[in-house]
Amino acid sequence: MPASTQRLLKVSVSPHVRSRESVERIMWTVVACLVPPLILSVFIFGIQTLIITAVSVISCVTVEALSQKALGRRITIHDGSAVITGILIAFVIPPGVSYLMPVLGAVMAIYIGKHLLGGIGFNIFNPALLARAFLLATFPVAMTSAWLPPLKDMAIFSYLATPIDAVVTATPLAVLKTQGLAAFTEHFGAIPNLYTTFFLGWRPGCIGETSGLLIVLGGLYLLYRGYITWHIPVSVLTTIALGTWCFGGETLFSGDPLLAILSGGALLGAFFMANDYVTCPVNRTAQLVYGVGIGLFTVLIRLKGGYPEGICYAILLMNPVSSVLDSWFKPKRFAPPLGGGQ
Amino acid sequence: MTSLLTFPKGGVHPPAAKGLTSHLAIETMPVPDELEIILGQHIGAPCTPTVNAKDEVKEGDVIGEVTKGLGVPLHAPIAGTIKGMGQSAHPMRVTAPSIILQTNKEISAPRYTPKDWHSQTKDELLKRIHGAGIIGIGGAGFPAHVKLNPPKDNPVDTLILNGAECEPYITADHRQMLEQSHEIVEGAKIILKTLGITNCHIGIEDNKPDAIAAMTAAAGSTPDARITVTPLQVKYPQGSEKQLIQSITGRKVPAGALPSAVGVVVHNVSTTKAIYDAVALGKPLYEKVLTISGQAINRPANLRVKVGTKVKDIVEYLGGVKPSLAKIVMGGPMMGFAVSTLDLPVTKTTSSVLFLTEEEIDTRPHSQCIRCGWCLEACPMGIEAKEIAIHVEAGRPQDTAQFGVFDCFECGCCSYVCPAKRPLVQFIRLAKMKAKR
Numbered sequence: 001m002p003a004s005t006q007r008l009l010k011v012s013v014s015p016h017v018r019s020r021e022s023v024e025r026i027m028w029t030v031v032a033c034l035v036p037p038l039i040l041s042v043f044i045f046g047i048q049t050l051i052i053t054a055v056s057v058i059s060c061v062t063v064e065a066l067s068q069k070a071l072g073r074r075i076t077i078h079d080g081s082a083v084i085t086g087i088l089i090a091f092v093i094p095p096g097v098s099y100l101m102p103v104l105g106a107v108m109a110i111y112i113g114k115h116l117l118g119g120i121g122f123n124i125f126n127p128a129l130l131a132r133a134f135l136l137a138t139f140p141v142a143m144t145s146a147w148l149p150p151l152k153d154m155a156i157f158s159y160l161a162t163p164i165d166a167v168v169t170a171t172p173l174a175v176l177k178t179q180g181l182a183a184f185t186e187h188f189g190a191i192p193n194l195y196t197t198f199f200l201g202w203r204p205g206c207i208g209e210t211s212g213l214l215i216v217l218g219g220l221y222l223l224y225r226g227y228i229t230w231h232i233p234v235s236v237l238t239t240i241a242l243g244t245w246c247f248g249g250e251t252l253f254s255g256d257p258l259l260a261i262l263s264g265g266a267l268l269g270a271f272f273m274a275n276d277y278v279t280c281p282v283n284r285t286a287q288l289v290y291g292v293g294i295g296l297f298t299v300l301i302r303l304k305g306g307y308p309e310g311i312c313y314a315i316l317l318m319n320p321v322s323s324v325l326d327s328w329f330k331p332k333r334f335a336p337p338l339g340g341g342q
Numbered sequence: 343m344t345s346l347l348t349f350p351k352g353g354v355h356p357p358a359a360k361g362l363t364s365h366l367a368i369e370t371m372p373v374p375d376e377l378e379i380i381l382g383q384h385i386g387a388p389c390t391p392t393v394n395a396k397d398e399v400k401e402g403d404v405i406g407e408v409t410k411g412l413g414v415p416l417h418a419p420i421a422g423t424i425k426g427m428g429q430s431a432h433p434m435r436v437t438a439p440s441i442i443l444q445t446n447k448e449i450s451a452p453r454y455t456p457k458d459w460h461s462q463t464k465d466e467l468l469k470r471i472h473g474a475g476i477i478g479i480g481g482a483g484f485p486a487h488v489k490l491n492p493p494k495d496n497p498v499d500t501l502i503l504n505g506a507e508c509e510p511y512i513t514a515d516h517r518q519m520l521e522q523s524h525e526i527v528e529g530a531k532i533i534l535k536t537l538g539i540t541n542c543h544i545g546i547e548d549n550k551p552d553a554i555a556a557m558t559a560a561a562g563s564t565p566d567a568r569i570t571v572t573p574l575q576v577k578y579p580q581g582s583e584k585q586l587i588q589s590i591t592g593r594k595v596p597a598g599a600l601p602s603a604v605g606v607v608v609h610n611v612s613t614t615k616a617i618y619d620a621v622a623l624g625k626p627l628y629e630k631v632l633t634i635s636g637q638a639i640n641r642p643a644n645l646r647v648k649v650g651t652k653v654k655d656i657v658e659y660l661g662g663v664k665p666s667l668a669k670i671v672m673g674g675p676m677m678g679f680a681v682s683t684l685d686l687p688v689t690k691t692t693s694s695v696l697f698l699t700e701e702e703i704d705t706r707p708h709s710q711c712i713r714c715g716w717c718l719e720a721c722p723m724g725i726e727a728k729e730i731a732i733h734v735e736a737g738r739p740q741d742t743a744q745f746g747v748f749d750c751f752e753c754g755c756c757s758y759v760c761p762a763k764r765p766l767v768q769f770i771r772l773a774k775m776k777a778k779r
Contacts, residue, residue: 014675076709282714
């Protein structure tokens with residue numbers, strides 16, 4: 001090369017071309033998929049869901065930056081993973097909680113649940129669910145009495161002016177668990193209508209879990225992009241549906257499988273929590289077993305446990321099993337060496 | 343959906359970049375003033391020089407010989423004077439001993455005319471192939487005569503010619519299949535005779551329809567040579583020996599075994615052409631068809647060059663590089679080696695030199711594994727690249743055999759797909775090195 005054009009060449013290991021996908025791209029796509037349910041939640045529960053989510057996201061990103069600074073690591077808040085955790089923490093808490101809750105949740109999720117364990121990729125538990133479990137255990141009253149009934153007439157600012165105590169309600173699963181099906185239908189309407197209103201999201205529940213439609217659409221988009229596969233969502237939901245159908249009614253095989261999927265956080269859990277890359281198994285067969293495990297624990301907790309909802313603890317219970325499942329179900333090797341060996 | 347043959351598991355689809363050169367006919371580059379002929383061009387023992395400084399050599403004269411161990415002789419690519427022994431830059435070994443030849447363009451090249459080879463015995467054919475210095479020029483550099491003499495306890499029934507050429511950018515085999523289809527088919531018949539079999543498949547990726555047509559037209563079948571062209575799905579690494587055998591025959595070569603274990607011998611199409619040259623023309627292997635490509639070379643080309651031609655001379659012949667040049671790669675973008683100098687000589691196994699711009703490469707720093715599992719999906723061998731990488735990072739490379747580290751042929755699919763940009767292949771190379779000790 002002539003001296004005038006001499007510059008430094010890059011020398012690095014093969015392959016020299018790489019796919020355009022990146023951690024950032026995956027994470028920000030997931031964020032984008034979570035935005036529609038968030039916007040809808042404003043119309044269902046009011047503007048404070050947006051404020052809670054903003055507080056949660058800002059806390060998570062701040063805690064991530066501070067943790068990385070404190071631990072001497074590269075600051076990676078641009079990768080979007082803390083933003084996802086922030087949105088998901090907001091999505092799994094009631095819409096009427098105080099703004100302190102997401103801040104505490106962020107510290108638990110990001111500092112303790114993620115960075116003290118080694119940072120992205122090394123956390124054993126889903127950070128958002130860890131935050132929820134922590135908040136539910138430490139602030140049980142605040143976390144179970146801040147449910148709001150869906151708004152009427154699009155008055156999205158209405159709850160801001162009213163004291164929350166004046167409007168609290170119970171979630172469908174709580175009513176079903178404590179008062180039975182008769183009270184449930186009296187409270188939320190007859191079954192056929194229920195499917196539609198629940199699917200669209202017009203029911204009490206956590207901020208981001210109510211709109212089945214938008215959650216499923218977001219999940220389908222992630223499937224289309226190849227960021228997730230069907231294995232975990234399908235196995236989780238099928239198991240919840242079958243388990244509820246078998247044991248969820250007055251007699252065997254009389255439970256309502258569709259209602260089980262549409263109420264609580266089943267869809268959000270199946271599409272956005274259970275298949276979190278870091279905490280789920282990587283092998284496809286292992287993922288199916290993992291999903292069935294989550295489904296079984298969900299049904300067990302919902303029907304026999306102390307909480308009306310089970311998927312949060314079901315996922316947290318299965319998270320540490322991931323690596324065991326991965327070591328049980330190894331990828332099939334091309335061809336073993338002749339005469340055994342290795 | 344296509345019904346074309348392929349291997350069932352793994353593989354990736356890097357963006358096509360063959361259009362830069364696939365339409366360009368092979369041109370012969372004028373011989374430069376000086377050649378550097380590296381002594382170790384093949385797997386096995388490197389050659390010992392049989393010439394001394396100031397010796398005059400003619401084109402095709404033997405200038406290096408392997409006396410002990412596996413190897414083939416080395417020939418003078420052109421007439422000239424031996425300037426001496428030197429150390430040449432080498433893409434993998436940093437430097438390698440070489441013979442420096444001052445070329446003499448006054449002496450005209452010998453004329454090679456095709457002779458009938460059918461009367462020759464198997465041993466005579468093998469001797470000629472060995473004597474002509476033929477090695478696998480698809481990349482591995484395995485001496486051809488050894489492959490053509492498989493162990494007796496593994497009867498071979500199928501010859502596969504590898505015309506897949508799955509690496510992006512490279513079109514050298516493509517152009518040879520198009521322009522020299524008859525020579526390749528004749529070479530296939532020579533190989534079939536040495537193996538004593540009649541069945542040959544030529545596997546070509548479906549993105550080279552003209553090459554498929556040309557080879558099909560040339561592949562006239564006779565009782566002693568049934569040659570079939572088999573179009574294959576475009577999927578990297580279709581040209582990997584084990585994947586190619588699986589795509590075409592459905593057989594799986596066991597780990598650590600040679601293709602002959604499942605009754606197959608694989609040769610690259612350009613090696614087959616070289617075998618034809620060696621046997622029918624009596625011409626040793628000292629020329630190479632290369633693809634010179636990438637957005638940063640002024641004139642991309644498919645070039646026939648003498649072994650020992652320096653990249654510097656090729657760049658000069660093609661009008662230099664563009665200011666946007668960011669990386670030079672010897673070989674394909676998936677498995678080739680980045681180099682830092684233009685003083686490298688071409689060897690028998692060089693298939694391309696790429697001049698890549700910043701837009702074509704990706705040198706983003708890597709981050710921690712997010713356990714997405716894409717590397718497992720992409721690996722055609724079922725290797726757990728992420729586990730190997732994590733163990734190497736943790737300083738435990740010796741524990742990686744359980745994850746299949748020795749099955750890896752370093753195709754790079756895992757690194758290609760990794761969203762965290764982790765250099766998984768490099769971790770595997772390190773694991774192999776450390777685990778062997």
